Amino acid sequence: MLKIDGVTRRFGDVTALDGVSLEIGQGEFFALLGPSGCGKTTLLRIIAGFETPDSGTVTLDGEDLLAKQPNRRPISLMFQSYALFPHMTVAKNVAYGLEREKLPRDEIKKRVGEVLETVGLSAHAGRKPQQLSGGQRQRVALARSIVKRPRLLLLDEPLSALDKKVRADMQLELKRLQNEVGITFVVVTHDQEEAMSLADRIAVFESGSVRQVDAPVALYERPRTRFVADFVGANNLFEGTVGGPETLAAGEFGDLPGTPLGELETGAKALLGVRPEKIRLAESGGLRGAVLDVSFYGGVSHISVDVPGRVKPVLVAVQGAGTVQPGEEVSLNWTAGDAVIIPVDQ
DSSP: OEEEEEEEEEEEEEEEEEEEEEEEEOEEEEEEEEEESSSSSHHHHHHSSSSSOEEEEOOOEESSSTSOOGGOOOEEEEEETOOOOTTTTTHHHHHHHHHHHTOOHHHHHHHHHHHHHHTTOGGGSOOGGSSOOHHHHHHHHHHHHTTOSSSEEEEEEEESSOOOOHHHHHHHHHHHHHHEEEEEEEEEESOOOHHHOOOOOOOOOTTEEEEEEEEEEHHHHHOOOHHHHHHOOEEEEEEEEEEEEEEEOOOGOOOOEEESSOOOOOOOOOOEEEEEEGOOOEEESSSEEEEEEEOOOOOOEEEEEEEETOOSOEEEEESSOOOOOOTTTTEEEOOOOGGGEEEETT
């Protein structure tokens, strides 16, 4: 539905976007994920019409989107700050865009009623924004965005202003809403958990380029570059060269088991990544180290293990409370299927 082809945008000497190409399907929940300054918000602003690329094309259903003025694009943008009118009621805030389009009053009333019902705010239609909680204000902003029935809804860090519990609730609400209204959502976020929990697919950005586009599980389990392996979720990374069919020769750490991503030549420089939850604590075999710290997070415990020769401790995640103590000697084991071997030249 949305096709972005070779989009480049420079600000003086800074290249915000460097030949970005993406395709986003009808009804998809798509996330643009990356650290601050990686170009994801610039791309969102280009789609919305607030920025013009130096080169490249953006089409929606085959039509040139860049040729249309922002107010003529079938797109809604929900701002991080929500940008609600404080002097208007919830219903008036939601109806504002429809009134500007001069739709019949009965049509406006019907559509506002339907969308407030969808976001669960029918009982709050007569309230002002300052009388609502942060989560409720976010729902008003969402209602105002979807009441115009856009082909595409752009969300810029939509949940960053909410506290952790409300954010978790609203993640579920956003996903439910997207499934219910059938609009294509494109969300910009630097929060990996948010992207993983919401999106059907994720594009990971670094320095103005897309490093990988994949479904959340594939992105997490099979990162294709060092940056993606390090940025998406916690990971333990070891440098070395490709050993046998399923090993990384990691110098003083020996031969570490892992599954190569693609065809890798023996002796080629590579990186092994193993997730904390894939590592098992044992009494012998594997890597040896001393427990530095045990942190309990309710359903899971994080155990930091100091392995001689490594600058960073190895992080291990276990279900429930940890059964080891700081100072205790442990062995760390995993199988080839638990780790990935990534070429380092990408």
